[in-house]
Amino acid sequence: MTNPSQKFGIYIHWPFCLSKCPYCDFFSQIKKNIPQDDIINEYISDLDFYHNLTDNQKVTSIFFGGGTPSLIKPQNIEKIISHIKNKWKCAEDIEISLEANPNTNHKNMFSELKKAGINRLSLGVQSLNDEDLKFLGRTHSSKEALAAADDVIRTFDNHSMDMIYALPHQNINSWRQDLEKITGFSFKHLSLYQLTIEDSTAFYAKKINAMEENKAIEIYNLTSDFLNSKGYEHYEISNFAKNGFEARHNLAYWEGHDYIGVGKSAHGRIGLLATTHCRNIENLTPEERAEELLIMGLRLENGINKRAFFDKTGIAFNNFVNSQKVQNMIKQKLVLDGDTRFKLTKDGRNLLNYVLSEIFG
Ligand SMILES: C[S@@+](CC[C@H](N)C(=O)[O-])C[C@H]1O[C@@H](n2cnc3c(N)ncnc32)[C@H](O)[C@@H]1O
């Protein structure tokens, strides 16, 4: 087993989708005749470039994200994985995840992905209700999503499901019923995102509103309590896992470990270097990195490890935050400030943006 405190991840971003969902502001293009083999060769060359900066690291996770990376041919997935394994030392228990859309599912897709080296499949179901799927502009039905979910569970030992909830019209009781169905699948990991309305999306242009705030807090607390009662740990604001099945790759971001990314709009962090696609490299100041570590770390149930914060930035955590405001938030029972860790309370989780504005204020 790899020491879970040491992580180094590689992110491969596939920026193409079959259609654009009206809520989504992730970078993605709808394009016919994609020169897939050429793009994969560019990725391999970018990986070689980043290898020169990270050849002493042991890879603990690879993540194929998007866009819709289940559109990549399995032989190209295999090509990338074996290239990484040839270049870097890799952990024996390396986590290799891929995000799949139910609308790209075809016979044998999941078993081919498994043969190609994927050992963790994250399925974008989004909703189990056909009307909500239509509202979300998804091009698959709930029946197709359920069939894909069955297939994923049969094929992989490690799996995750993405869902979007807190839709503006959503009824809390019907969401409770959805939670019953979701947990019935026994996915090891669940990513449940409250719908956000992002600038530059079709939902924003259509003036669709997010769920009213008090109702969103109520549905969030219900979700957390319900999943806890089914044995899922609420280890990050939007993520729940059975014991030992936390998403190791995402933990690398939230805990502030190094990672590299290739593909359009992918980015990386190597110490104080910030990298973006096309091999751009910028130097972050220790304060900029400290700010990132704070924003990311507060998302975690375990919060921020003050020792690791210092090791990565050279700045003592207690000197970085506004101690007067922290004291106020301790009194308001929004944060817990221990000798080694700083974290949100359950109430604080509902007010993450407020806590951040106070800390930086
Ligand atoms: C980068 S997307 C890729 C997933 C995959 N292409 C799919 O559609 O299933 C990752 C996840 O972000 C979530 N997401 C994207 N936009 C969102 C929004 N505006 N509000 C809430 N969740 C969102 C969705 O659950 C989605 O599965």
Ligand code: SF4
């Ligand atoms: S949600 Fe997924 S399928 Fe939809 S546009 Fe975003 S990345 Fe593409």
